[in-house]
Amino acid sequence: MTLRPATIRKQAAKRNQRSVSLTVITTIMVVYSLLPLIWLLINATKTQEGLQTSFGLWFADDFALFDNIGDLFSYQDGVYLRWLGNTVFYVLVGAGGATLLATLAGYGLAKFAFRGRRAIFALILGAVAVPPTALAVPTFLLFAKMGITDTVWAVIIPTLMAPFSLYLMWSFANDAVPAEILESARVDGAGEFRIFFRLAVPLLSPGFVTALLFNVVSTWNNMFLPLIMLKDRNLYPLTLGLYTWNQQAQSVGGDVVYNLVIAGSLLAIVPLIIAFLFLQRYWQSGLAAGSVKQ
Incomplete structure (x- = not known):
C-alpha cells in the first residue's frame, strides 16, 4: 500500500509537532532541575551583605567564594x-x-x-x-x-x-x-x-x-x-x-x-x-x- 504525498506530509508535520512539544517540555524540566544548583553556585560567591542587597540569580559586585570557603573551614x-x-x-x-x-x-x-x-x-x-x-x-x-x-x-x-x-x-x-x-x-x-x-x-x-x-x-x-x-x-x-x-x-x-x-x-x-x-x-x-x- 502506497501512501499519498499529502498523507506523508501530514504524518511528518505531526511528528515534528510532537518533537517540538517534547523539546519544550524537556527544556523546562532541565531548567527547573538546574535552577537551584545555579542559585547555589551564584550565591556562594557573595558575602553576607551581598546576599541581602543583590538579586538572587546574579552575581554581586564582590566575588567572595574563596573567602567564604576559607571562613567555612575556620x-x-x-x-x-x-x-x-x-x-x-x-x-x-x-x-x-x-x-x-x-x-x-x-x-x-x-x-x-x-x-x-x-x-x-x-x-x-x-x-x-x-x-x-x-x-x-x-x-x-x-x-x-x-x-x-x-x-x-x-x-x-x-x-x-x-x-x-x-x-x-x-x-x-x-x-x-x-x-x-x-x-x-x-x-x-x-x-x-x-x-x-x-x-x-x-x-x-x-x-x-x-x-x-x-x-x-x-x-x-x-x-x-x-x-x-x-x-x-x-x-x-x-x-x-x-x-x-x-x-x-x-x-x-x-x-x-x-x-x-x-x-x-x-x-x-x-x-x-x-x-x-x-x-x-x-x-x-x-x-x-x-x-x-x-
Missing part, C-alpha cells in the same frame, strides 16, 4: 571538616554495608528456593512502602532503652536496612545471573561463597552500583534521623550541621552566617557529583541478559 574551630568526616564515615559504613547486605540477600532470595520465600518477599514490599520517618520515633525509643542514642551506631544501624535496595537486587539477580552458570560452577565443585564472589558479583555489578548510588545519596542527605538521635555536635553529619548554622539566625544573639551555609552546601554536593561521574562507567544494564540460549 568557623567554630573548623567543625565543618569534622562534619564532613562524619558524613563520609556514615556513607562508607552505612551505605556500603546496606548495599552489601542488600546484594547478598537479594541474590539469596532470587537463586535459592526455601520455605517462606514468598512471605519474605511480601514483607520486603511492605517495608518499601513504609516511609523512614514513620520508623524514626520507634527506633529512637528502642535505641534509648539500649543506651546507644547520641552515638554513631544510632545513625549507622538504621541505615543498614535498605528495603528498596534489597528489592532492586532481588529483581536484578533474577535476570542477571543465569541459573545455568551457577549449576555449572556447582558441578565443577565450587562452593557457594566462591560462586557468589567470583561469578555472581561481576554480573550483579550494574545493579550493585545502582543500589550503592541510591544508598549513598540517601545517607549523605539524611538529616531527620541524626536530628533525633544525636546531641553531640561533633557527631553531626553535614546536613544537620549546616541546619544548625542556618537556625542560628533565629536565636537571640546567634551568628548570621548564611554565606557560610550556602558555601558549605555547595561543597557538600561536590562529593556526590564525583561519585556519580566515577561510578557511571559501571552503571550499565543487561550484562548477562540473553547470554544463555533458551
Whole structure:
C-alpha cells in the first residue's frame, strides 16, 4: 500500500509537532532541575551583605567564594571538616554495608528456593512502602532503652536496612545471573561463597552500583534521623550541621552566617557529583541478559 504525498506530509508535520512539544517540555524540566544548583553556585560567591542587597540569580559586585570557603573551614574551630568526616564515615559504613547486605540477600532470595520465600518477599514490599520517618520515633525509643542514642551506631544501624535496595537486587539477580552458570560452577565443585564472589558479583555489578548510588545519596542527605538521635555536635553529619548554622539566625544573639551555609552546601554536593561521574562507567544494564540460549 502506497501512501499519498499529502498523507506523508501530514504524518511528518505531526511528528515534528510532537518533537517540538517534547523539546519544550524537556527544556523546562532541565531548567527547573538546574535552577537551584545555579542559585547555589551564584550565591556562594557573595558575602553576607551581598546576599541581602543583590538579586538572587546574579552575581554581586564582590566575588567572595574563596573567602567564604576559607571562613567555612575556620568557623567554630573548623567543625565543618569534622562534619564532613562524619558524613563520609556514615556513607562508607552505612551505605556500603546496606548495599552489601542488600546484594547478598537479594541474590539469596532470587537463586535459592526455601520455605517462606514468598512471605519474605511480601514483607520486603511492605517495608518499601513504609516511609523512614514513620520508623524514626520507634527506633529512637528502642535505641534509648539500649543506651546507644547520641552515638554513631544510632545513625549507622538504621541505615543498614535498605528495603528498596534489597528489592532492586532481588529483581536484578533474577535476570542477571543465569541459573545455568551457577549449576555449572556447582558441578565443577565450587562452593557457594566462591560462586557468589567470583561469578555472581561481576554480573550483579550494574545493579550493585545502582543500589550503592541510591544508598549513598540517601545517607549523605539524611538529616531527620541524626536530628533525633544525636546531641553531640561533633557527631553531626553535614546536613544537620549546616541546619544548625542556618537556625542560628533565629536565636537571640546567634551568628548570621548564611554565606557560610550556602558555601558549605555547595561543597557538600561536590562529593556526590564525583561519585556519580566515577561510578557511571559501571552503571550499565543487561550484562548477562540473553547470554544463555533458551
